[in-house]
Amino acid sequence: MAPTILMTDPAHFEVDYVINPWMRPEDWHRDVEANRAAARAAWSGLAEALRAAGARLEVLPGAPDLPDMVFPANAAVVLDRRALLARFACVERRPEEARFRAGFRGLQARGLIDEVAELPEGLYQEGAGDCLWDAGRGQFWAGHGQRSLRGAIPHLADFFGQPIVPLELVSPRFYHLDVCFCPLPGGEVLHYPGAFAPASLAEIHDRIPVAQRIEATAEEAGLLCLNAVALGRTVVMARTSPRLRAILAERGYRVVELDLAPFILSGGAAFCMTLRLDRSTAAAVAPQALAAVPAG
Template sequence: MDPRPQFLMTDAGHFDVCYQINPWMQPTAWRADPAACKAAAQAGSAQLKAALQAAGAHVETIGGVRGLPDLVFPANAAVVLDGRVLLARFRYPERQGEEAVFRSAFEKLRKRGLVEELVDLPEGLFHEGAGDCIWDKDRKLFWAGYGPRSSHGALAVIRRVFGQEVVPLELASDRFYHLDTCFCPLAGGKVLYYPAAFTAPALAAIRARVPEAQRIEASDEEAAAFCVNAVNLDAKVIMARAPASLRAKLRAGGYTLVEVDLDPFILSGGAAYCMTLRLDRTSAPAAAILAAE
């Protein structure tokens, strides 16, 4: 078993911004210079992959598909824990073609032993994967967003499939349409989040479980830069280019920032976390993992 953190990414060769299903998407900006945007996207994806590898991770990369530009955001493909894969069902038709592609990719990963089991979401429910269901390894629970994309009814399915506590967090607006755009658990128990993205009951749920000293609040500017949409590996936080204010907050918390130019993907409403899916998350305590090795 490879002890390195395992991530899934999608090649960015077919990425573009050609439709609008969230308020951040700017197809007009992309069309202004598609060649430059495409080159920048491929460079940004390569830089993100290199940053993950430099942090000690292994990255599995699947091919892109013409006509499915948002395939570059595999965080939305599934919820993965303990080798079990709960496959996503997308709300918007523009992304529903991704479902078969990701299923095929996970079947191949299963045959190689990188995941163990694929589970389908019941009919009539929408859920957009780890973008709306984030594992908190310190608290041993899922934070689960719902509202703009994912159905509240899917939360009970997550609880049943994985046998873990699920904390529902209702998202307050379409601007922060997935939980991963506004909420990021960090190593050591801290949480980076954007309070304005949540309803009052959701904020109360966060504050009931995360002490004030462990809450890092992102400003409007920091959230709009998609910096909360970050990948955390121990003390390293890999994210889109950050305002100086957020750099200071995270460094004060003991974290090292690795910044990547992901501007072309922000034109589609995504950044570092959206572009990756962690495959090896486990609910087992760290001591049990070490003993097993």
């Protein structure tokens, strides 16, 4: 069955405020029309690459004055056709909640999602950007400490009934887990160690064998190439380094690099611009013996 991926039309994308260290409105406004055209081209290039890798796309409309709707990874966590909608920490993004709620209700009406639920108000958790499903380990990895609250993780565990490993993020530059941590289908995990608290980095080392850890340098993480979409043996990512490209190729992955510069101006790249709707526990292997945050 083809992977189903949600994207948001980029018509209203711009960089007009600052909520992370990547955002540079001054660069965007130097040539707004050129940047809008570049963003449309970059979005279309990503959509084309995903389709070429076998994905089926669902596209939601954006909305005026909600430029970051183009990053639907933050809209919800979705597993087994059940969606738990995000609560945004930044006031600039909170109006997106109603738009995404309506969008997911529409997906539910069309039979693409069976259930749509919400977290309590004020319990900030920013979707799949901070809750990554690792099918090979049968668990979630959940980022907290920047945008998402540690206290939201038990709610995720209860709702989905799956173990969750909390990881504390310590750098505003790596404000979501998906910009510094990428589980791959073969069991490898591409990550930037400098984004994590020492105890969380130790947790990563305990749970992932050294042979499956692919560590990015600060310079490589700064390309936002770890914010990647892996579909089978294809990894779609922003332009990366020759070193990481070679490592992934050696592991049997086909790397598709894209120029996503307009979106990197806002702190997002390929994964941020997508949300898998079809992830399923049925495709997961048995979880590792190490205990995560249990469900229930």
